Amino acid sequence: MNVCPGVVKELLSKGEGETPTFLHNTKATFHFRTLAKQKGSDSEIVIDDSRTMGCGPFELLVGRKFKLSVWEDLVKTMRLGEKSKFTCSKELVSDYPLVSKSLRYVAKEKQGTAREEDRPVVRHRCMATGLNEHHHHDDHHHSETGYADLDDLDEHPRDLTFEIELLSTEAEGNYEKAIWSMTPDEKRDEIPRLKAKGTAQYKAENYKEAARFYGMAIGCIEELLSREHPKSDVASALETQKIPLLLNYCQCQLNLEEYADAIRHATSVLEKEPDNVKALFRRGKAYAASWMPQLARRDLKQAAQLDGGLVRVVARMMRELDDVQRQRDAEDRARLRAGVSRGPQLRRRVTIYSANRFGFPCQFVGFSEDVAFALGAHFRRVGRVDRFNYPSTTHTRRSFAREDDNLSIDLVRRLVVESALASNRL
Structure with missing residues (x-):
C-alpha cells in the first residue's frame, strides 16, 4: 500500500474504530522501531527501539514542522492501536541521524547518564529536546553524531523501515503543552506560573519536583533568549529574570545532594553577577560537600566579605572544613604508611x-x-x-x-x- 511517494505501508495489526481526525496541534503518541538494511546484504538491523532505548513513546504534534516530517504522514494513516510497517526512501529520512541522536540524549537524561558533550542543541538540561525544524542548522550532514551507527547512516544514506504502533491521540487543549511547542507569548506567560509551582513544591519539601518546575521555567527563558540578539534590552531583561530561577534550582540541587549540578548553576549566575552573595554561598556549600576545600573557602570567604550577616556562619563552616581536613589527612597518612x-x-x-x-x-x-x-x-x-x-x-x-x-x-x-x-x- 502506497501512503505517499517514497513510502510503502504494510499493515501488521488492525487498530480500532475509524482513523482519527488529525487537526493542527493534535498530539499523537506512538512506539516505533527503526530498521535499516546492512550494507551489501538484505538482512535488517535495528537502529532504534522506543520500547528499549529509554526515551519512552514518542509524542508528535501535528502541523508543528517536526524535523522528520514523513512521520506525520505515516501516523495520519493509522487507527488507534494499529501496528504497521512503513518502508521510506532515503530521500525522506535523511534527517533521521539527527533525530535519533536527540532521542538518545533524552533517554540518557532520563537514566541520569547524559553528558554535556552528548547534548544535541545548546539549551538547559531540564528542557524537552525540542526537535522542531527551526532549532537546527542545515549543515549536519556528514558530521559526527557520536554514534557509529548514526555516522554510518549519515555518510551512507539508505531506505529506512519504521514499525509504528499508535497508542493515543489528543486534541489541543486536552494535554499539557511541552515548552518547545509553545508560542513565545505562551512561554512568557508560563514562566511565573512555573516559578510559583516550583516554590509551592519547595515549601512542601518536594525538592525534586521543585527543581523540575524551576528547570522548566529556565527552559522557557532560554527558548526566548534564542530568538533575541544577545545585547538587546529584551535579552538583558530575560537574563535578569533567569537569575532567581537559577538560584532556586541550585538550592534544590543542594538539598538533593546533587552537588555538581548545584555548582554548575551557581557558576552560571556568577558569570553574570560575580558578586551575587547567594550564588557564592551556595556554590561554596556545594564545593565543601564535594570536598573541594580550597574552592569552598574561596567562595565562602567572598560571600562573607560581601554580606556581614554571613560572617559567623562562614567562620563556623571554615572551622568544620579545617577539622575534616585534619581528620582526612591523618587517615590518608595512616593508610599510606600501612x-x-x-x-x-x-x-x-x-x-x-x-x-x-x-x-x-x-x-x-x-x-x-x-x-x-x-x-x-x-x-x-x-x-x-x-x-x-x-x-x-x-x-x-x-x-x-x-x-x-x-x-x-x-x-x-x-x-x-x-x-x-x-x-x-x-
Whole structure:
C-alpha cells in the first residue's frame, strides 16, 4: 500500500474504530522501531527501539514542522492501536541521524547518564529536546553524531523501515503543552506560573519536583533568549529574570545532594553577577560537600566579605572544613604508611589524571600495589581525579566540577607529599 511517494505501508495489526481526525496541534503518541538494511546484504538491523532505548513513546504534534516530517504522514494513516510497517526512501529520512541522536540524549537524561558533550542543541538540561525544524542548522550532514551507527547512516544514506504502533491521540487543549511547542507569548506567560509551582513544591519539601518546575521555567527563558540578539534590552531583561530561577534550582540541587549540578548553576549566575552573595554561598556549600576545600573557602570567604550577616556562619563552616581536613589527612597518612610497611611488593606504574580543565596526567613509577591502590582510593574519594589506572584495575570514572585551575595546584602539592611518604622519605 502506497501512503505517499517514497513510502510503502504494510499493515501488521488492525487498530480500532475509524482513523482519527488529525487537526493542527493534535498530539499523537506512538512506539516505533527503526530498521535499516546492512550494507551489501538484505538482512535488517535495528537502529532504534522506543520500547528499549529509554526515551519512552514518542509524542508528535501535528502541523508543528517536526524535523522528520514523513512521520506525520505515516501516523495520519493509522487507527488507534494499529501496528504497521512503513518502508521510506532515503530521500525522506535523511534527517533521521539527527533525530535519533536527540532521542538518545533524552533517554540518557532520563537514566541520569547524559553528558554535556552528548547534548544535541545548546539549551538547559531540564528542557524537552525540542526537535522542531527551526532549532537546527542545515549543515549536519556528514558530521559526527557520536554514534557509529548514526555516522554510518549519515555518510551512507539508505531506505529506512519504521514499525509504528499508535497508542493515543489528543486534541489541543486536552494535554499539557511541552515548552518547545509553545508560542513565545505562551512561554512568557508560563514562566511565573512555573516559578510559583516550583516554590509551592519547595515549601512542601518536594525538592525534586521543585527543581523540575524551576528547570522548566529556565527552559522557557532560554527558548526566548534564542530568538533575541544577545545585547538587546529584551535579552538583558530575560537574563535578569533567569537569575532567581537559577538560584532556586541550585538550592534544590543542594538539598538533593546533587552537588555538581548545584555548582554548575551557581557558576552560571556568577558569570553574570560575580558578586551575587547567594550564588557564592551556595556554590561554596556545594564545593565543601564535594570536598573541594580550597574552592569552598574561596567562595565562602567572598560571600562573607560581601554580606556581614554571613560572617559567623562562614567562620563556623571554615572551622568544620579545617577539622575534616585534619581528620582526612591523618587517615590518608595512616593508610599510606600501612601500605608501605607491608614490605616489597610488585611495583606498579601509577597514572593519576588531574582534576583540572587541562586534564594533564601526573605519572609516578615504583609504588607498591597497596600504595598505588591507596593513592587512587584517596583521590577518588575527595573527588579530585577523573580516573585512576594501574595495570590490573580500572576504577569507575567520577564526575566533578572543573571551574578552577587551583585544583591542579592542590593536586600536585598533595601528590608530591604523598609520593614522598610512599617512598619512605617522610
